[in-house]
Amino acid sequence: MTFIGAPGALRSPPPTTPLTARHRPRRQRCPPPPPPFLRCSAPIPPAAPKAVGIWDHLTRGDLDRALAAGTLRIALVGMSNCGKSHRSSQLLATGRAAGGGPAERGLVVPVGGKANGDATPGVPPLPAAPFTRVCVDDLIEVELERELSAAGLTGIEGLATWMGMPTDDHFWAAQETYLALEEGITSSAIASLGAGGGGGVGGGLGGGGGAAAPPANVVLDTTGSVVYLSTATRTALTTACFVVHLVASDDMLAEMTEGYFATPKPVVWGPREGGVWDGVRLGEEDGVGALRRCYPALLAQRRERYSALAHVGVPAEVARDPGVGVDGFWAAIREQLPEGQPVREGVAFSRYGA
Numbered sequence: 127m128t129f130i131g132a133p134g135a136l137r138s139p140p141p142t143t144p145l146t147a148r149h150r151p152r153r154q155r156c157p158p159p160p161p162p163f164l165r166c167s168a169p170i171p172p173a174a175p176k177a178v179g180i181w182d183h184l185t186r187g188d189l190d191r192a193l194a195a196g197t198l199r200i201a202l203v204g205m206s207n208c209g210k211s212h213r214s215s216q217l218l219a220t221g222r223a224a225g226g227g228p229a230e231r232g233l234v235v236p237v238g239g240k241a242n243g244d245a246t247p248g249v250p251p252l253p254a255a256p257f258t259r260v261c262v263d264d265l266i267e268v269e270l271e272r273e274l275s276a277a278g279l280t281g282i283e284g285l286a287t288w289m290g291m292p293t294d295d296h297f298w299a300a301q302e303t304y305l306a307l308e309e310g311i312t313s314s315a316i317a318s319l320g321a322g323g324g325g326g327v328g329g330g331l332g333g334g335g336g337a338a339a340p341p342a343n344v345v346l347d348t349t350g351s352v353v354y355l356s357t358a359t360r361t362a363l364t365t366a367c368f369v370v371h372l373v374a375s376d377d378m379l380a381e382m383t384e385g386y387f388a389t390p391k392p393v394v395w396g397p398r399e400g401g402v403w404d405g406v407r408l409g410e411e412d413g414v415g416a417l418r419r420c421y422p423a424l425l426a427q428r429r430e431r432y433s434a435l436a437h438v439g440v441p442a443e444v445a446r447d448p449g450v451g452v453d454g455f456w457a458a459i460r461e462q463l464p465e466g467q468p469v470r471e472g473v474a475f476s477r478y479g480a
Contacts, residue, residue, distance in 0.1 A: 181368045181437055185466035189368070189459075196256065198343040199319055201363060203432050204372035205382060205425065206350045206391070209445030211261065213372075214347040216452040218259040220252060252456045256342040260315045262349050266307050282391060289392040292403050293413035301394055308349055313359045316366050319344055351394035353431035360435060370459055371436035372445045379425045386421055395424060402427060438462035 192198040202210040267285070274284050289304065290297040346367055353360070363369065374382070386393065395403055402420045433439060440458045444450055450458075 181364070184368065184437070184463050186460050186463045187466050189463060193343060196342050199346070199367045200344070201346040201348055201367035201369045202372060203348050203352055203369055203436055204350070204442060204445075205374045205378075205428065205432075207382070207385075207446075208372040208374055208378075208442040210347050210372060211263070213445055213452070213455055214259050214261065214345045216455070217257045217343075217345045220257060220452055252453050258342045258344045259347065260344065261347040262308060262311055262315065262352075263347065265311045265315075266304070266349070269307050269311070270304075285392045286390050291390065291393075291417060292395050292406070293408065293417065297395075298398055304392075304394060305351065305354060308351060309355050309359060312348065312352065312355060313362065315346060316359070316362045319366055349394075350428065351396075353428060353435060354394055354396050364435060364437070369436040369438075371432045371439040372442045373433070373439045374425070374429060374442045378442060379422065379429070382425060383418075383422050387418070393424075396427070 189198070202214055204210060270285065270288070274280060274288055277284075277288065279285070279287055289300045292298075344367075346363075348363075352363070395401060398404065402423045403416075406416045406420065408416065438459065440455075440462065444458050445455060
C-alpha cells in the first residue's frame with residue numbers, strides 16, 4: 127500500500143495557471159556603471175578572511191570594562207589623512223591627563239587644548255585611562271632615517287622621493303624594502319602587547335593581571351598599507367586588537383586622488399602582479415595617464431580591505447572633524463556596538479590572557 131506523501135507516492139501534477147503579467151518574471155534591470163574610482167583594468171582581489179576572536183561580538187559594556195581595566199587593545203586602520211595619528215595622539219593625551227604615565231613607542235604628535243575638549247550631549251566623558259601609543263609610521267621612519275640621510279633626503283617629501291611611483295624603475299624594490307620593515311615592526315608591536323607598558327594584559331577584564339606596572343590600554347596607529355602585510359600578521363592584528371576603520375567617503379577618495387598628484391607622497395601600491403597596476407604597459411600608455419586611471423582604483427581596493435579587516439567602522443569625517451573632541455570620537459566608536467553589559471566575565475581581552 128502506498129501512503130500519500132510517502133516516498134514514491136503517486137501525485138497528480140499541479141494545475142496549470144495562465145502566465146499573466148502578474149506571474150511573469152520581472153525584467154532584470156542592468157546594474158548602473160561603477161563609479162569612476164572603481165573603473166580600472168585590474169580587478170580588486172578579495173581580502174583575506176578575518177579571524178574570529180574575542181574582539182568579535184563585543185558589547186558596549188565589554189568595551190567600557192576593558193577600557194577601565196587597562197586591557198583595551200585598539201588598532202586604527204584607514205587611509206592616510208583620515209585621522210589615525212590625530213585620534214591616537216588624543217587618546218595618549220587623555221591618559222597623560224589622568225597622570226597614569228603612559229608610554230609611547232614612536233614619535234608623539236602634540237595635541238593642543240584639553241584632551242576631553244568636547245561635551246557631547248548624552249555621552250559620558252571618556253574615562254581618563256592611561257594609554258600607550260604605538261605609531262608604526264614613525265617607527266618605520268626611524269629605521270629609514272640613516273638611508274634617507276645618506277641620500278640627502280628628509281621628512282615626508284624625502285620619503286616620497288625615495289619611494290617614487292610605479293612609473294619609476296626603483297619603485298618596486300623600494301616598496302619591497304618598506305613593506306619588509308612594516309611587516310617586522312607591526313608584528314613586533316602586536317607581539318609586545320603582552321609586555322612593558324601593557325601591564326595587566328594577562329589578567330581578566332577586572333584588571334587582575336599579575337604585572338607590577340599599572341594596566342595601560344594600547345592604541346596602535348597603523349600605516350595605510352597594513353592591508354598588504356602577510357595574512358599571518360593581519361590575522362594576529364585582528365586577534366590581538368579591536369580594529370576600528372576610519373572610513374573615507376567617495377568625496378574624500380576624489381579629494382585624495384587630486385592631492386596625490388598635486389603633492390606626491392609615499393604610497394604602497396600593493397603587489398605588482400594581480401594588483402591595480404597589473405596590465406599597465408608603459409610603452410603603450412602614458413605614465414601619468416596610467417597613474418590617474420589606476421590610483422582611484424587603488425584607494426577603492428584599500429577601503430574594501432580595511433572594512434574586511436576591521437571590527438567596526440567610523441566615518442573619517444568624524445575622525446577629522448576638529449569640532450569633535452575625543453569624547454565624541456569615542457562615542458562614535460561605542461555607537462557601532464550593541465548595547466549590553468559585559469558578557470565575557472573573567473575573559474582576558476588579549477590573546478595573551480588566560
